[in-house]
Amino acid sequence: MKMITAIIKPFKLDDVRDALSDIGIHGMTVTDVKGFGRQKGHTELYRGAEYVVDFLPKLKLEAAVSSDILDQAVEAITQAANTGKIGDGKIFISNIEQTIRIRTGETGQEAL
Amino acid sequence: MKMITAIIKPFKLDDVRDALSDIGIHGMTVTDVKGFGRQKGHTELYRGAEYVVDFLPKLKLEAAVSSDILDQAVEAITQAANTGKIGDGKIFISNIEQTIRIRTGETGQEAL
Amino acid sequence: MKMITAIIKPFKLDDVRDALSDIGIHGMTVTDVKGFGRQKGHTELYRGAEYVVDFLPKLKLEAAVSSDILDQAVEAITQAANTGKIGDGKIFISNIEQTIRIRTGETGQEAL
């Protein structure tokens, strides 16, 4: 099983969720995060004060998926979250050794 | 060392913490998250407007534990967080390659 | 590629970011978290009421870095986040199997 961790622009959440739904992935967990990356460095002006924008609100989406649909899932996210502009975000893939559903105690694939 | 990542119902935090404490796990980090999963799909009514509940507030609890007490820890969480109702959440286990305590620079088991 | 996950004291964020910047790491994602650990147990008094402080606000900083600068990065964080007092936090290292930049579809090192 793999954990997909995607950092995306907040307003793309619905699109990404729908895209994942379409390929049968319904479970996921989302966190509000602050992103630091290339998308910054420009100076903004607010009420007369200049400042450098250093972080931006992003969403972190985590979905555990079985290895065989991993590529499909990554593809779906990449497309749905894409605006073509800087700051669209990243996807990180890591390995999960075990998954347990708390309610039933099921493990592995069943637990997703 | 393993990282236990548990998604639980918010009001179960105290119980889970106590359960982990009992088996000697005192360190953990908790994040507010939004959960999407099976526990949804029902239509709610609020001030005359219908809508589908799509996400629910959950807590993500992360605890790094040494591999030998992993099973015990999972067991403890599974029991403490269980209400038997849908949406009780998941536990994911992944591997940690190294741990460092910032204050002392200690690594590995010592750092937990 | 490795994922560095550091739990730090909130007011140390700027210092840590600068330290990482100095060694060429510009991308990272930060989350507000609640930390449970050794740094607790003392009884506080507020408006006449006693209570045990059980959790503390912390920041979780996640940065994906290429394996060759991992040690340097850990070193940088350890120094910048250190106050020498209890509760300075931890660093966890785990493995990332793949990274994708959403905007361009680049993968691996390029995507960081």
Added chain:
Amino acid sequence: MTATALVLMMTLPGLALFYGGLVRSKNILSILMQCFAIAGIASILWVFVGYSIAFDEGNPYFGGFGKAFFNGISESTLAGDIPESLFAMFQMTFAIITPALIIGGFAERTKFSAVVLFSSLWLILVYAPITHWVWGGGWLQQMGLLDFAGGTVVHITAGVAALVAAIVIGPRKSFGKSSTTPHNLTMTVTGTGMLWVGWFGFNGGSALAANGDASMAMLVTHISAATGAITWMSYEWIKFGKPTALGTVTGMVAGLGTITPASGFVGPAGALVIGFIAGIVCFNAVTIIKQKWKIDDSLDVFPVHGVGGIIGTLMAGIFASTELGIFSGQGFAEGISSISEQLKIQTIGVIATFVYTAIVTYLLLKIVGMITGLRVDKDEETQGLDIIDHEERGYDM
């Protein structure tokens, strides 16, 4: 004077908070901003022409421009027993809150430029003339319409305009699908607290004197608000098992809106009945409009204010009667002697206001739509009006 300050407080911050708490956090500033911008623009327009259209003598339908730029108002001119500057300003606060009420109908999706333009035109072409009809010596006043503090002038016009706007502009993207629950109910409840307090100025102040009439108006206003709140709360409790905070405060606002036209004419027991009816009828109106008709009058302006204003105006025609025993009021308009006669006039008033407002609002929206466009696009709607229209975020904790 105090009444004027209180009515201003109703809009800022009262209504702004009431509405603001109900939207999602990405649109909070758009609401606050619209309330403030309208307060500013309406004030200026009121000085320029609004007051004159409403209160200059003119003909029964339109006041004219003789008092444009507050011409002829100095610190010593009087309107009745109070300084005309005070009267003009008290009325100005009504001219602020009415267009501000409307924005609830099309919240969370309408362009700021469209709101500004629409509100300005609407104030001049709908609000000011109807005010003239009812309070400025116009045809409805001459006919004997009872509208103490704005059931027709304020609540029906605002409610109907919001309904028309909600239909013309169309529902929010997520209407009926995902949740659009309030982002900050504490803000909403705070706002309604201020509305309640401010409404004392609204209704009490409409007596234009600090006397027994004003205090009776305050009393019945208070009773109706309390009864509306408790009725709505109980209704929910019985029907859904749990009384909600939003329901309670909405019932309160319904009670306040409904008593408004009647507040100077009815007694305490009449107020109890009015508040009770307000709670029941407006509750059902909310459900019907959203669930049956699928109209996204987002913050329920029509079912609460519009419907409330209508039933309040009609009930003023009943409970003003001096012959209802404990439910008696303070008498009909001059020259009117029976409930049925008064009720006929009230009905004409309601219909005229409704129809005129609906038509002109519809036309204005079409015109504004051609000039600025009405809605932001889908992606912008998802991102929220705060960033899109104002490049700001409400919270940055």
Added chain:
Amino acid sequence: MTATALVLMMTLPGLALFYGGLVRSKNILSILMQCFAIAGIASILWVFVGYSIAFDEGNPYFGGFGKAFFNGISESTLAGDIPESLFAMFQMTFAIITPALIIGGFAERTKFSAVVLFSSLWLILVYAPITHWVWGGGWLQQMGLLDFAGGTVVHITAGVAALVAAIVIGPRKSFGKSSTTPHNLTMTVTGTGMLWVGWFGFNGGSALAANGDASMAMLVTHISAATGAITWMSYEWIKFGKPTALGTVTGMVAGLGTITPASGFVGPAGALVIGFIAGIVCFNAVTIIKQKWKIDDSLDVFPVHGVGGIIGTLMAGIFASTELGIFSGQGFAEGISSISEQLKIQTIGVIATFVYTAIVTYLLLKIVGMITGLRVDKDEETQGLDIIDHEERGYDM
């Protein structure tokens, strides 16, 4: 009239915010909701029987039902120099805030249905009779008790009721264990700002006229609030090294509560002393009750209002004296000529109010407990009353 609006503002939104900010975010709506529901219900009950029990002539202990349903109040009846409708309504705002104050004693654990039932019964069986005793021509008034704006009637009754309720209902699950720190101190501070402003209406308005007496009452109220705030703040600063915002505003409320019974009788210098004593005594009362006695009077209603009301009522008996030089006040009750005589009456008033309130509150809680149950269960308490009782969340950012 303004005073009435101001006193309503004290409860809604003043007190609602003050209390609301102090609880955890999962219970915020329960507090706001209870304040609103009580405002609604108390208003209606006041019209039905409350006013009559308090202010109908009756006997020295109970007013009777002659003014039930505000019978006999029209826009031209007077109470003293002001319209009776205004008097009845001014008093109504007191009848709203008193039960609303009590909810702070049992916050974060009590069922909404129990709160509603208890508050209703309490208003009729405790508040209305005691009001009759002190202000409605009852035995304490006849005896010469000085209570200008509600030290006994409002603050002692509310404080004692909260204390009894906190004991009967028991502490919150996490009391003394994990943190129950305020979820939103900015809300609390905002609320106290409104309380301060509203209190001018409370005490100033109790002169029932806009004259020198009223403005002196406002002045001493203000001075006592300021002194109470600074005293508490300094005390904390000295004792714990850091002055807190919560401490400062609590001191302010203590100063306000304590001056209340005395506000029409004392002078500026007396107010300074009263505010100072309020700060010191209430500070220690808070600590003793929570730490020593382990009573979870959650929002400190008894130590601040109850204790404040007691010492204020007693000090009114001292600083009303015209013979204290710069600390002089405006004289004792008619026929009383010495501090000791007045003080004896004040003491009787305090004790009678305390004992009667404690006993009846205790009985009411037992009865309500049998009908609806008093507490939610443990898991529900963890989830919070907002979801459990109202199916809503305060914030959804």
Added chain:
Amino acid sequence: MTATALVLMMTLPGLALFYGGLVRSKNILSILMQCFAIAGIASILWVFVGYSIAFDEGNPYFGGFGKAFFNGISESTLAGDIPESLFAMFQMTFAIITPALIIGGFAERTKFSAVVLFSSLWLILVYAPITHWVWGGGWLQQMGLLDFAGGTVVHITAGVAALVAAIVIGPRKSFGKSSTTPHNLTMTVTGTGMLWVGWFGFNGGSALAANGDASMAMLVTHISAATGAITWMSYEWIKFGKPTALGTVTGMVAGLGTITPASGFVGPAGALVIGFIAGIVCFNAVTIIKQKWKIDDSLDVFPVHGVGGIIGTLMAGIFASTELGIFSGQGFAEGISSISEQLKIQTIGVIATFVYTAIVTYLLLKIVGMITGLRVDKDEETQGLDIIDHEERGYDM
């Protein structure tokens, strides 16, 4: 009386929220706390000596100590037509808000102890004497300076003091680097709503009677606020493409501050011009001070209040003229007959206030710096004043 309550509401909670929303969440309580502490301390000092210094007869520069401890004020002494206790208290609310305004200049970095000490000394040594000059029979009043409600006394003194303090204390660590955007604009907007309402008391109340003068003062105040808001909003819209909420409310405050000295002397059309100029000039002042001069007057006290007070005081000298057609006002000071003559006096008033305030503020800061130190250290600044100075957090959701 109401005016007094309204002016208190301007500071608490109005100004406290306005300022509080603008800082980062880690410093929110420090702002609220400073406002409350100043309210408390200023009230007490006003009773002790402030009122006496300002309003005792004394000499043209200093009032003396004859009215210290409110000596001679009882419930029957009068000041003009109103009770002196009311006058003293109305003035007290001004003495509260002025030092509270200053804290915006050095927000987010200054020690609480320094703020307390500085504000106390400043009240006595700057505010009270200048009040004497302008309103207490002092030399500027004798000369014929027109300052209706505090353009010099309140706004120039506060603005200049904030500017000097910002320079002496130095910029925030992150000034010009990372973002210091407001943590809660909804709070700021709410606060300005209350300021707008409260300002009616500020300017209307300064007529010291509830008559045509007062209502005209309210009207022009309102018009200037509205015009200021819309001007600033439009300016931003044109210049940067998006109108912001913060800009709109800042324009409103600028309009209010600028009309203050003129409010009793000018007419509606004059108010339009004043509001417009306020919007344009203050907007540019903000940009110049922050961007060009790199002075971190954090919440823009000088460009909004100081500059507003200056141009308002000058324009009062113009628009008070009765010979400007529609822009006419209500006449100059006694014995003055031309704009140029009046303008000369206004200029002297502005300069005298500016220079005296700047010098004494500078000296006081140096003294306070030696006693308590002015700034917290860098790490403490990062952690925020709430934890460092008060061991509390504003929000714990």
